[in-house]
Amino acid sequence: FAPKEGTNWGVEVTAKDSHGKIIYNADGKPSKVKIPMGDGMLRDGSSQPLYFPAGHLRSGVFKGMATILEERGYGDMEKVHAECPKFACDPKIKRCCCRRMLYNEPDFVNVKSNLELISETRGFRVLFLPNFYCELNFIEQCWGHSKRIYRQYPPSSKEEDLERNMIEALESVTITQMRKYARRSRHFMDAYHKGLSGQQAAWASKKYRGHRVIPNSILDELEKANIT
Template sequence: MLADEDLCNDINLYLQEIGNDITAEKLVSYLARDDVREKHGISQSITGQYSDGHERKDVVDYRDKVFLPRWEQIKDRIRTWTSENLPEYGPLCGKRIIVWYHDETIFYAHDRCRKNWFHKDASAKPYAKGDGHSFMIADYVSADFGWLQDIQEQANAAIDLVHELYPDYEHIFIYDNATTHLKRPDGSLSALSKRDANGKLVYNPDGSIAKEEREMEPGTHPNQFKGMATILQERGYNVDKLKAQCNKKFNCAPPALNCCCRRILFNEPDFVGVESILEKTCKERGVQVIFLPKFHCELNPIEQCWGYGKRLYRFYPESSREEDLERNALECLDKVPLESIRRSHKFMDAYSKGLDGRQAAWAARKYRGHRVLPASLMADMEKENMK
């Protein structure tokens, strides 16, 4: 593409036009403009944020069949705001729910926007080498109250805070789908740990032996794991022609439910319903946990908070001192306006209406400033050929 001199010249003019504020996203948006594509004969679509698994079948299934139904159950008890940022009042079906979104980010001491256009004969200005010191922040944010300030320990501390500060509300914590958040207690029932050969003793999460001696029926497996096939046969499954597992990585072709013994066990309610350590910790203290779908950072308003804070941070005087980094980063996050968090539900509304990732992104851009999508959405999509 860049071998085309006319296109290169137009790109150079565009970059010069936007000055210091150069980002890859702006260049992608420029190349996606209809006038630019028509002028330079660009026919191939520019790959965007939804090429990383966003529309993968298992991810979409979780989003549409697990996450969104849970959101539908609670949304009528969550406070909403008008386009003027005024709270909307209406009948409540139970105690008011406060949703707290969790995430983490890293600030770097030398994170500055340094891209610019200079004359080829201009002298180079020296800058500090590397990103400098880093400062990691993990926090919770809600559209009602803003920021809340080891995941399990942080969850317990957060529960203490929300119960102390906001005792009149029911609280829900929303986390991303990271493995650290989904970790189950050691010794939990898991289809991934079952074997098709002799097994070992089973232990409880506290380290004690769960099954030391047990009569087996038929009694041909003393102190040994029967194997997945035997367990499934005892429960009425015909597994004569099934393999133990589809491949080494257990990557069964979707939407398979009974392609191998491990997949059948994996989908059994006893295995699916095992809670993570985080869910168990919060549930014991009266707080629900909801996990976001994978690759759906647009559903977490805290991502916009990080971006807003980092944008402010880049205007602060540069310093290599760790104490300056920490103070400036926290100060910038304190300046994030609640209004930006309260417009975060457009994507959930879009997915609830059956839109895919590409259509949802289009709707979020078109109705920028709206909290939810208007009734004219489908008609507008028809006009824009977005169906």
């Protein structure tokens, strides 16, 4: 399960100097460097290095999935395959391969992106919206309103006209309209929470546009209206 001698796991990236400029090789191609993976986290919250430590016979070499899992309390990992053929794991078998077991570990499942890590160092939190973000975030509806207004202005190649039209389009969204879009977003949130599909949510939101939430009887109404 460990890499062959002379090879190692890591993320290959383009090398850059201290000024952030790309370093090129003699053949003119960008130079590449391999960045080691960060430490894992054991269930007790302690750090788990994924490479053998200094002083070890294989210092700096990736431990391999079997060793990493054994350090997490799993036994007899040498008898478990590295990965299933074509990654087609049998859902009925929990210990089918090291790859599946390791990728289901909490710290591997919940790996933070670089955007999240960088934002946290600056005191910000990144919020990733779900697939239907345009419906759940009413600011998107405000953008759509402004875009529609902007398209109604006559075409122009003058920068001052474009800037003026853009500002006027943005300012055309009133507080009343913002509240309307926010209420519509809440309707979609409530509808998806009740298990409705996109088509059903749109129908329910239109039918109950003046209500704060969609009634609990909505599923019966959808069935009567033959909305699937």
